[in-house]
Amino acid sequence: MTVVPELKPQDVGVAVPIAPQISLDTYAYDYIIIGGGTSGSVLASRLSEDPSVSVLVIERGPVAETWTSRVPLLSSNIFDKDGPIRTWWSLPMRNANNRFAQIMSSEALGGVSRINGLLYTRGTPGDYNQWKALGNPGWGYEDLEPYFVKSEKTSSHPASKFRGHDEPDLQRSLPYESIVKIADSIVRALQKAGIEQVPDLNAPDAPAACVGRTDHIVDNDHDRSSTNRAFLSPQLTQERKSRLKICTSTLVTRLELAGLGDEFRAVGVHFEANDPRLARQQYFAKARREVVLCAGALASPQILMLSGLGPEEHLRQKGISVVRDLPAVGNHLQDHVGLPIMFEVPMRDSVHQLQTNPLMAAVEFGKYLVAGRGILSHPLELMSTFVPTRLLDEDLSLSTHDARELDASIPKNRPDIEFM
Ligand SMILES: Cc1cc2nc3c(=O)[nH]c(=O)nc-3n(C[C@H](O)[C@H](O)[C@H](O)COP(=O)(O)OP(=O)(O)OC[C@H]3O[C@@H](n4cnc5c(N)ncnc54)[C@H](O)[C@@H]3O)c2cc1C
Secondary structure, three states, X not given: OOOOOEEOHHHHOEEEOOOOOOOHHHHEXXXXXXXXXXXXXXXXXXXXXXXXXXXXXXXXXOOOOOOHHHOHHHHOOOOOOOOOEEEXXXXXXXXXXXXXXXXXXXXXXXXXXXXXXXXXXXXXXXHHHHHHHOOOOOOOHHHHHHHHHHOEEXXXXXXXXXXXXXXXXXXXXXXXXXXXXXXXXXXXXXXXOOOOEOOOOOOOOOOOXXXXXXXXXXXXXXXXXXXXXXXXXXXHHHHOOOOEEEEOOEEEEEXXXXXXXXXXXXXXXXXXXXXXXXXXXXXXXXXXXXXXXXOHHHHHHHHHHHOOEXXXXXXXXXXOOOOEEOOOOOOOOOOOOOXXXXXXXXXXXXXXXXXXXXXXXXXXXXXXXXXXXXXXXXXXXXXXXXXXHHHEOOOOOEOOOOOOOOOOOOHHHOOOEEEO
16 A cells, blocks of 8 residues: 655654764755644645745654545544544633633644544635735735636536636535535525525635535545645655655754844744654755645644744743744634534534434445445535624524625625634
């Protein structure tokens, strides 16, 4: 069986302290990608398309491909003790009555795309237009749409010009087969509140308040199509292994920065085995062109701070030499807090039947094994509803049908809540 070639720190870096006879160029790559997660897997695949370019990916977790990690429903269980889950805990939060938040993340090639809800959600055009408005040319929705299209093969919207159809073996979104009957009742209730159902939640002309069936990221076999599977398949990584090095179970500890004043840049990366027993031995690799930091929303600023880039006072408290006082690094985290609300439904309408009804569990298991169908082939979410809460009136109905207020390409109209 073809597998992703996993390398160790000593295969891709030079041991530190660096012996004088060793040439650093032996351990130099055009690009070093920190974090082979959701985005890192895509970047590694795209950058290594050019046969003259060398790429090193350093990922904290292993490849860890198992049968359950491919089954949509089972792999979405973020409380699975055997899954590639990593939990961070927040400090007590003043605005949440001093409670702690549990922040889920993943530690494996493919990152959070290995455990997430499998929903293919682009975000509204207004989200990206807001980035552009903040002074980031090239990041508006129209700039980015070609890249969405390039990375997708949808089977649920065959005629849409906004969706991708051609790319083989990449992400594939399939429509939900209605196996849980409550979905239709929810749509009817929302329609009574003035929130319309749309055929494609990811179409850029979908209104800011709408409900629709979600697209799910699965492959031809109805297996989870995490970004490592879609973009760094065993076959692709074997073909490119002379120029694309994938170093797993390895922790980046800091960046090597060079230059003076405003002109400094990352020129290399320090790392060690992610096994505490081996972690004393440090390694270094040099980047000829760029270091791409995509270790996730929490670890990316952590690595910047460990490299001396962050709020000066905090770095000093931690004994880190300050390279640049950057108060924003590690601050202003925005996350989508999930608040589960439970209500009773007849058992025949619940996925909990899989736990209470052994016969049904056996049938569903068989359906998935034979045809890749049934409940196991679905993620937990069936549909999503997006709403800008400022447009809800007191009885939670939509207060306007004015097209200008519902134009989701305008940043101020962006929905700020999702009912899943
Ligand atoms: C439970 C859950 C469900 C979600 N469901 C959905 C969904 O259904 N649809 C959707 O669109 N979005 C969903 N999201 C959000 C989405 O999955 C994430 O925003 C996205 O995957 C983040 O990608 P990333 O590349 O930024 O980070 P990650 O995928 O987290 O990748 C970062 C990688 O960096 C590695 N890393 C971290 N530190 C280091 C280090 N020091 N050295 C080396 N490697 C390091 C990590 O191991 C990880 O693999 C969900 C998120 C969660 C947590």
